Amino acid sequence: MKSVGAWVKRHPIWSGLILLVVALIVYQTLKPKTYDYVYVSEPVTRGEVVRKVTASGKLRALNTIKVGAEVSGQVSRVAVDFNTPVRAGQVLAEIDPTRLRARVEQARAQVATAEAALATANAAAGRAASDVGIQQREFERARQLAGRGFTSQAALDAAGGSLATAQASRRSSTAQIATARAQIVQARAELSSAMLDLSRTRIVAPTSGVVINRLVEPGSTVAASFQTPNLFEIAADTSRMQVETSVDEADIGEVQTGQEVSFTVDAYPRDRFKAVVRQIRKAAVETNNVVSYLVILDVDNKDGKLLPGMTANVEIVTGRIASALRVPTTALRFRPKVGDRPKSVPPKGSEAVYVAGAEPYKPARRIVTTGLAGEDFVEVRSGLKAGDKVLVRTRSTAPKQDDDEDENAGEAGGE
Incomplete structure (x- = not known):
């Protein structure tokens, strides 16, 4: 100590400099640490948690x-x-209809021609029947005379030939009647077809x-x-319509028939319309390697505001809890600054949130069990109670930045 004191007396300037450096080191070590950010928290509350699947589609008439x-x-x-x-x-x-009217008149003329041909065939058949009767009597008379020896065999043969000719003529006239009737049926069918085309x-x-x-x-x-x-x-009935919307394959498992749906259209951005899932079509639609499924929604359109072809921005409610203990979804993603994190590691597979502790920059980790996850809130089943303050983001307090400007919600990533 005497040697140190003697050195100090011999070197007063150096001694003063060394003392000043030591004082600065002690001050830097002991002075309070300053931060250029603060943590923002939100309370754990009770309220509704809704899980939704979002999609877009087109309004169509039901029929x-x-x-x-x-x-x-x-x-x-x-x-x-x-x-x-x-x-x-x-x-x-x-x-x-000019051309088709002419076709109808032509078909009617063909019917009249066929009916006239039938009348002619009927007359010819009458004459043939009369001839057959006359020749039948002549043949019987010749046969009787030949049997008594009063006429020759040649005369009998001639009478038989005349009878055969008359019978053939009768058969021919019968065939002509059948042909004429068939022509009438055909002509009437063509007339019916022409009249049908005219009506069309x-x-x-x-x-x-x-x-x-x-x-x-x-x-x-x-x-x-x-x-x-x-x-x-x-459109057969515009008072009821349907929305045809495509749901991604990652979300289709949550969609079921009967689920409630809400949607908006660009024509009425402030109005929210209601619908119900009616059908989930199983035929997959692949577009640019993205697989989706068509979901049909029933819509009540009694006021007539919705029009076919409008684009609908759809939210399908796939889960709802009316009164759940909930935290903002950002609380599950939030991570404090690296230097502020607790040293303990949470159990594998668990969810961790951070709550405000006694020291502002030493948040406490809470391991929670979650349930239904919505877009804004997540259900908490254990690990928190109503009123707890969970950290959701950081806010910069640096002089060059606006106090309301937010940084990223902490540092994302694993523990």
Whole structure:
């Protein structure tokens, strides 16, 4: 100690510098640590937890009927327009019937010709029957005379030949009658077909509804040679509609018939409409290596606000708990700064949340058991109680940053 004191006396400047450095080291070691962030917490509450599957789809009428033309020709008149209410049997359009009317008249003439041929055949059959009777009596008379020796065998043979000719003529006339009757049946069938085609020049509504699409204009020509051309689309009943939505294969396992659905459309962004899952179609649809399944939703549209073709942004409720102990979903993803984390490691497979401790930067870890997980909240079955403060994010307090600007929700990752 005497030597140290002597050295200090000999070197006062160096001694002062060393003392100052030591004082600075002690101050830096003992002064309170400053932070440029704070933890933000939210309380554990009781309330509703809802799990949803989101998707998008199109609104369709429950029964959309495509009305086409079964005959070819030029459209002479269109009687309806878009959004026109129609009744079953109402005329929608007409095709020029001139050609088909001529065909009907031709078929009627063929029927008349066939009936005249039948009358002629009947008359010929009457004459043939009369001839057969006359020749039958002549042959019997010749046979009796030949038996008594009053006439020759040649005369008997001639009478027999005349009888055979008359009988052949009668058979021929009978065949002509059958042919004439068949021609009548054929002509009448052609007349019926022509009249049917003529009636089809008037395109009528097969059911009551609303015209939602018109694909024809007056003066246009339709050709029904190979397939029926579609002229109109009629929505049979727009008071009830359906949404056809595609659900990803990762979510389809949670969707079941009867689940409640809510959706919005761009036309009414502030309105939320209700629907119910009616059908889950098992045929997979693959688009760009993404597999999805078509889900059909029933929609009540009594007010008529929804229109076919609208895009629906769908939320299918796959789970709901009315009064659950819950925490924000961000609490399960939140991790404190590395230096603030507790040293213990949570059990494998468990969920960990962090609650505010006695020291602001020393949060306490809580191991919790979770249940239904929704988009905003997660059900907590054990490990927390109502009123506990769980950490959900950090907020920067650095001078150059706005106090309300948030950093990432802690440091994500494993423990």
